[in-house]
Amino acid sequence: MKIYLDTANLGEIREAARWGILSGVTTNPSLMARETGADFKETIQEIATLVDGPISAETVSEDADGMVREGIDYAAWHHNVIIKVPSTTDGLEAVSRLGQQGIRCNVTLCFSTSQALMAALAGAFVVSPFIGRLDDLSQDGMELIREIAAVYEQNPEIRTRILAASIRHPRHVVEAALAGAHIATCPFKVLQKCMRHPLTDSGMASFLADWRAREVDMALAGASAG
8 A cells, every 4th residue: 555645734745755655645725725825836846846656736616617727737737746626526527527638636525435436437546535534423434445445346447546535543544554445645643653652662762771781881891901
């Protein structure tokens, strides 16, 4: 499974890119709004210099014509840009029309297998089930990933990738991988937590303490010999 970073914060992207794990970045209007004063186009183009992989740029129009118009504009910013559209009938039309021009799309805000199937039939590059938001409603977000994966597997003509979104914690990342997601897009804090464990911390502290004690013993032995 590939890992994307779900943010528009350039500092977070630079840091995560240094770890050598990022395959892409997803943004949305809410994430962009948090970056006060940031220009959308300039931000996307800067991300493209930091991560060599798909970068989702989301449309804000509600009609297919507007989505297509924005999508053509965004796609011209960089060859790695993919266009994010909602799981609506207008979104499906936009995916189909943009696909005819060789522009890849991410169908977002997916909450059902039927939406994911329609997105795939329209030619979506990726579909983004929002597992955390389903969990918030006491529904099983991970079961949605499993069901979509099963449907896609039964229909080998489908090439759409499953991008697990609305990731809330490290366990979501692992469960998404086990459920058949091809990609997980994570907030920066979740990626940090994926590499934290108290036993790792205590183990490092113990190893370093033993090493320092050894150095002290060697220094004392050297002083005695002198």
